[in-house]
Amino acid sequence: MIDVEGLTVNYGKTPVLWDVSFQIPQGVSVGILGPNGAGKSTLLKALLRIIPTMSGRMDFFGESSFSKVQKKIAYVPQRGSVDWDFPITAFEVVLMGRYGKLRLFGRPRAADKEAAYRALEIVGMRDYAHVQIGQLSGGQQQRIFIARALVQNGDIFLLDEPFAGVDLTTEKTMMALLKQETEKGKTICVVHHDLPTVKEYFDWVLLLNTRLIAVGPVSEVLTPENLCLAFGKNQMLFDEAARLAAKSASGIL
Amino acid sequence: MSFLDFFIDPVFRAPMWGTLLMCVASSLIGTILFLQKKTLLAESLSHATYPGVVLGVALLGWFFPSQEKWAFAVVLLGALFSSYLGLKMIRFLQEKQKVSTDASLCFVLSLFFGIGVLGISGMQSILPSWNKQVQMLLFGQAATMTDLHILLYGILACCVVFFVWLMFHPLKAIVFDPDFSKSVKLPVPMLERILFWCLLVSLVLGMRSVGVVLMSGMVIAPAVAARQYTSSFSKMLWLSALFGACSGLLGNILSILGTSYLSRNGEMLTIPTGPMIILVGGCFAFYALAFAPERGLVFRKLRIRSFHRKCLEENCLKGFWKKGSLSYAGVQALLGISPFRAFFAVRRLVRKGWVIKEHKTYRLTPDGMHKAASIVRLHRLWELYLANMLKLETGKVHKTAEEMEHILTPEIEAKLTELLANPTRDPHEQPIPQRRGL
Numbered sequence: 213m214i215d216v217e218g219l220t221v222n223y224g225k226t227p228v229l230w231d232v233s234f235q236i237p238q239g240v241s242v243g244i245l246g247p248n249g250a251g252k253s254t255l256l257k258a259l260l261r262i263i264p265t266m267s268g269r270m271d272f273f274g275e276s277s278f279s280k281v282q283k284k285i286a287y288v289p290q291r292g293s294v295d296w297d298f299p300i301t302a303f304e305v306v307l308m309g310r311y312g313k314l315r316l317f318g319r320p321r322a323a324d325k326e327a328a329y330r331a332l333e334i335v336g337m338r339d340y341a342h343v344q345i346g347q348l349s350g351g352q353q354q355r356i357f358i359a360r361a362l363v364q365n366g367d368i369f370l371l372d373e374p375f376a377g378v379d380l381t382t383e384k385t386m387m388a389l390l391k392q393e394t395e396k397g398k399t400i401c402v403v404h405h406d407l408p409t410v411k412e413y414f415d416w417v418l419l420l421n422t423r424l425i426a427v428g429p430v431s432e433v434l435t436p437e438n439l440c441l442a443f444g445k446n447q448m449l450f451d452e453a454a455r456l457a458a459k460s461a462s463g464i465l
Numbered sequence: 466m467s468f469l470d471f472f473i474d475p476v477f478r479a480p481m482w483g484t485l486l487m488c489v490a491s492s493l494i495g496t497i498l499f500l501q502k503k504t505l506l507a508e509s510l511s512h513a514t515y516p517g518v519v520l521g522v523a524l525l526g527w528f529f530p531s532q533e534k535w536a537f538a539v540v541l542l543g544a545l546f547s548s549y550l551g552l553k554m555i556r557f558l559q560e561k562q563k564v565s566t567d568a569s570l571c572f573v574l575s576l577f578f579g580i581g582v583l584g585i586s587g588m589q590s591i592l593p594s595w596n597k598q599v600q601m602l603l604f605g606q607a608a609t610m611t612d613l614h615i616l617l618y619g620i621l622a623c624c625v626v627f628f629v630w631l632m633f634h635p636l637k638a639i640v641f642d643p644d645f646s647k648s649v650k651l652p653v654p655m656l657e658r659i660l661f662w663c664l665l666v667s668l669v670l671g672m673r674s675v676g677v678v679l680m681s682g683m684v685i686a687p688a689v690a691a692r693q694y695t696s697s698f699s700k701m702l703w704l705s706a707l708f709g710a711c712s713g714l715l716g717n718i719l720s721i722l723g724t725s726y727l728s729r730n731g732e733m734l735t736i737p738t739g740p741m742i743i744l745v746g747g748c749f750a751f752y753a754l755a756f757a758p759e760r761g762l763v764f765r766k767l768r769i770r771s772f773h774r775k776c777l778e779e780n781c782l783k784g785f786w787k788k789g790s791l792s793y794a795g796v797q798a799l800l801g802i803s804p805f806r807a808f809f810a811v812r813r814l815v816r817k818g819w820v821i822k823e824h825k826t827y828r829l830t831p832d833g834m835h836k837a838a839s840i841v842r843l844h845r846l847w848e849l850y851l852a853n854m855l856k857l858e859t860g861k862v863h864k865t866a867e868e869m870e871h872i873l874t875p876e877i878e879a880k881l882t883e884l885l886a887n888p889t890r891d892p893h894e895q896p897i898p899q900r901r902g903l
Contacts, residue, residue, distance in 0.1 A: 260648045279650070287648035294642045298500060299696045308638050312649030317631055344696035364649070 213238040213399055214259070214368065219268030221251070221258050226455070227422060228254045232268070234418060234427040241390060241400040243414035243430075245407070247443050250421045252403045253290065256370045260287055272368065283312055286366030288357045290373050296346045302356045303341040306331055309363030324363075331359040334389065351382035358386055369393065369400045376405065387413050410434060471718060480607035482615045484674045484713040484742060486622035491667035491680075492687035492709025493629045496702055497660065499688035500640050505567070508681035509555065509574040510548045511668045515581030515677050517547025519599050523588055526595035536598050537614065537673070544669045551577050552661065578677075605676035605739030607717065618670050625663045629702065632656060637698050675739040686746035687712065693757035708749045716742030774813075776871045777802070779840050781810050782819060782829070786837035790828040838898035844870040845891035845898075846881045852892040853885065859892040 214236040221229040229251040236242055244252050257263045259270055261278055272281040286309070309331070310324040332338045335355040345353060354374055361369055369390065375383045390400045394415070401418075404410065410417060410430060417433045419425035419442045426433045426441075471477050498504055521543025522536060529535075551573050558569035588596045601609075629636065638646045639653050647653050664684075671680040691705035720741040727734035755763050777800070784799045785791055791799065797807035811827055814820040819833035829837060847869045851862040873881075882900070891897055 257644070262644055262647045282648075282650050285648070287645060289642065289644045289648075293644055295500075295502070298641050299692065299698050299701050300637070300641055301697070304637070304698070305641070308642070308645065309649075311634060311638050311646070311651060314634065316635070316652070319634065346696075360645075 213273065214401075215269075215271040215274070216259075217269040219255075219258060219270060220266040221254055221263065222266050223254075229258065229420075230422050232420070232424045234424060236399060236401070236416065236418075236427075238399055239394050239397045240415040241394050241402065241413065242416040242418055243402055243404040243410050244418045244420060245404055245410065245442065246420035246425075250442070252420055253372050255420065256287070256372050256401070256403065259370060260285065283364075284367040286361035286364040286369050288361050288369070288371040288374055291350065291354055291357065291376065296353060298345065300345060301342045302337060302345055302348065302352075303328055303332065305345060305356050306359045306363055309360040312364065327363050328359075331362040332356075334362060335359045336385070349379075350377045351379040354378050355382060355386065358389070367398050369398060371400070371402045373403050373405065375402075407439075471714075471721070477721065479610040479612055479615050480674065480738060481714070481717055483610045483618050484607055484717050484738065485710055486615075486619050487667065487670040487674055488683060488687075488709035488713035488742070488746075489706045490622040490625040490663075491671055491684050492691075492705045493626060493702055494660070494664050494667050495684035495686075495709075496688040496691060496705040497629075497636060497640055498664065499685060499692065500698075504681070504685050504688075505570045506555075507664065507668065507684040509570040510551055510665065511671070511677050511680040511684075512574045512581075513548040513551025513577040514544035514668060514672060515547070515602075516577055516584055517543035517545070517550070518602055518672070518677075519543075519581050519584035519588065520547070522595055522599050523584070523592060526588075526592040533595075533598075536595075537617075540598075540602065540672070541617075541669055544672060545665055547577065548665055548668065601676075602672050603676050603678055604737060605672065605674045605679070607674040607720075607738035610673060614673065618673075621666050621670055625667055626706075628659060628663055632659075633699070633702075636660070675742055679739055679743045682743040683709070683712070683746055686743070686750040689750040690746075690753035693753035693760045708746070712742050712746035712749060716745040719745070772871075777806070777810050778814060779871055781814060782833060782837040783840055783844075785820060785827070785829045785833065786841060790823065790826040792826045795826070839900075840870050842898045842900070843873045843878060845895060846878065846885065846888070847873065848891050848893070849885055849888055849897070850881055862892060 214234075216235070217233050219229055219232040220227065232255070244255065246252050254263065258265050261282075269276070270278075272278075272285065275281050306328040307320055307324060310320055310327065313324075314320065329338065329341065332341050335358055337352060337355050337359065340348060340352065345356065348356065358371075358374065361371070371390075374386065378386075390402070394400055402414070404413070411434070414430055416428060417430050418427045419433060419438055421442045426438045471481050495504070495507065498507055518540050521539040525532060525536060525539045555569050555573050558564040558572065559566060562569075564572070585596065585599055588599065635646070635651050635656055638649075638651055639656055643653060667684070668677075668680055671683055675683050687705040687708035688701075690708045691701045694704055695701050717738055720736045720738040723736040723741075724734070727736065753761065755761055758764060780800055781796060784796060788795065788799070793804065793807050793811060796802075796811055797804050800807065802810075811820065814833070815822065815827070818830060819836055820827050821830050821833075844866045847866040848862040851857040851865065852859050889897055889899075
């Protein structure tokens with residue numbers, strides 16, 4: 213389903229992801245965990261080809277040409293990545309989920325608009341369709357983003373910290389909604405922060421700290437040893453070496 | 466001279482249409498730039514056009530001294546070339562040398578403009594007759610535009626407008642959320658490149674009428690004004706184009722009328738068109754910042770004032786409710802306000818029918834009793850909610866309730882009543898006035 217082999221991503225000279233390989237089957241929900249700066253968001257962006265990769269192979273559905281499968285992937289960026297004061301309504305944001313399917317000069321059709329309203333209905337935001345997005349609460353803004361992903365009709369959902377700064381009710385409803393999608397055979401990858409809820413929310417876990425620590429079903433991967441590897445101090449030596457490497461390569465003292 | 470004459474008169478029509486088209490194009494691109502928070506780019510690039518212009522005109526003057534009518538084409542090409550170079554340099558500084566955005570923009574602005582100004586001083590001695598061609602582009606000179614200019618400018622301006630109209634949806638997406646747009650396969654780099662060329666074109670168009678120094682004002686002012694009136698991207702584009710067009714028209718007309726008024730005694734005093742257009746645009750922006758109904762500063766201040774007044778009146782009512790009857794001095798002491806404010810607050814309450822005068826003091830009317838009781842009810846309901854539902858300490862709830870009693874709506878009150886099962890006592894064991902049967 214998602215098949216990644218030897219993925220390496222650098223920002224400048226600093227490695228952010230280093231030789232990451234994993235396979236994720238269809239119809240599971242995956243929690244992507246790791247400390248700050250572990251490359252969790254970078255992994256999603258690399259999968260979507262938003263940022264360039266140094267090396268590695270990433271296949272979806274056994275298809276190596278990304279442009280053929282791009283429309284099957286729905287992406288929810290971090291909430292902080294956009295300007296919420298932007299003059300746009302909730303409905304217009306959700307409608308953007310269909311822009312990938314329009315031709316370059318195309319306009320959204322009636323069917324697209326209908327789908328956007330339906331998605332708003334599903335996330336419980338129908339009443340706020342024509343409200344400027346800055347007027348909404350953090351939880352409501354996240355619902356809008358998830359509605360936009362739903363409208364894309366994708367088979368893979370990549371969500372970047374959808375529960376950061378979101379009220380508990382929204383978190384639970386959104387997770388239930390995503391669970392429903394996995395039951396339909398869709399794959400959900402969520403960058404997550406909160407360790408205690410991992411068992412409840414996800415089938416699989418991907419532990420990341422620049423390198424891949426472990427990947428697999430929650431019960432197998434979420435062991436104290438693995439968590440120590442991902443969040444513990446052993447990692448610091450590697451970070452220090454990486455920093456030194458970056459320094460000497462760029463010629464800065 | 467009638468209003469229509471400005472558009473058809475052979476002398477006036479060229480500057481008129483020229484500035485009008487230019488203003489519409491630049492305010493559309495300006496809106497997008499404004500929302501991308503990249504307005505300083507317009508300022509830098511417009512200044513960066515200048516050395517190219519000087520170089521182009523100098524080369525033409527040197528090699529083809531008889532071809533003066535082609536000067537505008539050389540200006541166009543030179544400007545495009547050198548501002549493109551400026552952009553490359555900004556990118557290089559930002560990405561390769563890790564210079565901060567502001568610093569690299571300002572550096573390129575001053576470097577390029579400096580080279581340009583150096584160039585004119587050189588031209589002054591070598592090619593004196595061509596010098597004015599370049600000098601006038603500093604602050605623009607709309608009056609000398611010809612029909613040929615309109616044709617060329619019209620085509621370019623229409624290209625910009627057409628591009629924005631055609632690409633409306635993809636543009637909205639890439640400006641709002643570039644990462645998402647890349648993920649759904651929108652051609653983000655290509656659109657950004659076209660957008661950049663549109664910006665260059667509108668800057669170069671503006672050079673002739675407004676000048677390189679002032680041009681960025683025309684890019685920004687209409688967008689700032691438009692944002693004050695609307696929260697919709699499409700309406701903002703329309704409004705911005707309208708403000709742009711109006712500044713172009715009014716600036717032009719004011720400069721023509723002003724010049725003819727000032728020169729009526731035979732002296733030659735001119736009001737330059739470019740600065741006039743920018744002034745009008747600036748006035749639109751300033752007016753919008755102050756007086757736009759929702760976001761304007763003046764109306765926001767008025768709303769804040771009226772809220773404070775409401776708080777004061779309601780606190781006054783509560784005072785009467787607790788003490789029975791009060792004099793001005795009593796109100797003043799109870800609320801800790803100046804005698805002046807106490808006097809006017811009580812007068813307003815009398816006028817509204819909540820309070821009545823009786824034996825030199827004031828007391829609540831029956832209607833006032835209802836009103837005051839409902840405020841006290843909100844206060845105590847909120848205290849109870851904080852204490853029981855959110856488990857706050859009883860001693861700490863009073864302060865926020867003092868504020869919330871003025872804010873809670875009847876809908877929230879109904880929800881609170883239901884949630885707390887229509888309570889009768891607050892956390893301090895005070896009775897909560899009931900909604901009915903007062």
